[in-house]
Amino acid sequence: MRYYQLQEPHYAAPRIWSGTYRVERRWGLPGIECPECHQTWSDFRSYPAVDVSHLTGRKELEDGWPRPYAEYVRLAERVRPFCPPDVVLTPGSMFGPLHGTARGRFGPLTLVSIWGVLVREDLLQTLQAEGIRGIVPVRPEFKKAPSPALWELHLLSGGRLYPDGRFPPPPALPCSVCGWQDLSAYFSSRVELSSLPADLDVFHLVDAPLRILATERFVEIAQSCGASDVVFKEVETEPPSHHA
Numbered sequence: 001m002r003y004y005q006l007q008e009p010h011y012a013a014p015r016i017w018s019g020t021y022r023v024e025r026r027w028g029l030p031g032i033e034c035p036e037c038h039q040t041w042s043d044f045r046s047y048p049a050v051d052v053s054h055l056t057g058r059k060e061l062e063d064g065w066p067r068p069y070a071e072y073v074r075l076a077e078r079v080r081p082f083c084p085p086d087v088v089l090t091p092g093s094m095f096g097p098l099h100g101t102a103r104g105r106f107g108p109l110t111l112v113s114i115w116g117v118l119v120r121e122d123l124l125q126t127l128q129a130e131g132i133r134g135i136v137p138v139r140p141e142f143k144k145a146p147s148p149a150l151w152e153l154h155l156l157s158g159g160r161l162y163p164d165g166r167f168p169p170p171p172a173l174p175c176s177v178c179g180w181q182d183l184s185a186y187f188s189s190r191v192e193l194s195s196l197p198a199d200l201d202v203f204h205l206v207d208a209p210l211r212i213l214a215t216e217r218f219v220e221i222a223q224s225c226g227a228s229d230v231v232f233k234e235v236e237t238e239p240p241s242h243h244a
């Protein structure tokens with residue numbers, strides 16, 4: 001099975017579609033200041049299907065500025081009961097549908113900067129009809145909904161980067177308190193083959209959630225619905241996978 005990373009085209013490359021958007025998410029866990037490793041970080045993991053709109057004190061989730069680690073832990077514990085068990089919570093995780101505006105015409109697949117993936121309704125229906133795994137559609141809250149409709153995909157975390165070893169010393173272990181890890185040793189973007197999820201066709205990497213990966217089947221179906229302003233870059237795995 002081949003895997004592809006979904007990427008936005010080079011900023012100067014011509015676009016096929018006129019669609020533009022301005023969106024954000026209402027709620028999220030704060031970034032942290034770690035008492036152990038002294039890093040200040042957020043990883044901007046998006047979980048649109050996690051609904052915290054009824055959580056008491058959700059106002060505290062409206063400001064993503066870094067806070068002391070204990071504060072982050074307290075808020076993460078309050079969000080946890082609202083999450084499916086396979087949701088990985090990290091500092092900066094964000095919840096609920098996108099809201100904002102979308103204008104113009106959109107292709108079958110659209111990458112929404114740091115936020116995730118939008119699929120056009122015809123592609124969503126085709127993915128579902130073909131039994132593509134890991135498809136959890138969430139309707140964004142657009143002031144004026146585009147036509148055809150766009151849906152966001154709620155992505156689960158799966159797969160890990162492979163340490164390249166090109167930059168000795170070998171990669172430091174994650175921080176024992178907050179889990180922060182120096183990924184500068186992961187220069188090559190290779191992914192550990194054994195870490196790839198067997199039950200998902202589209203997901204974000206556990207340790208690099210802004211990298212969205214999809215299987216060959218997902219990509220073929222997306223392309224069968226027409227061209228998108230998305231670059232599909234084949235992912236190198238370690239060890240290399242053998243294509244039959």
Ligand SMILES: [Zn+2]
Nearest residue numbers: 034037175178
């Ligand atoms: Zn730490």
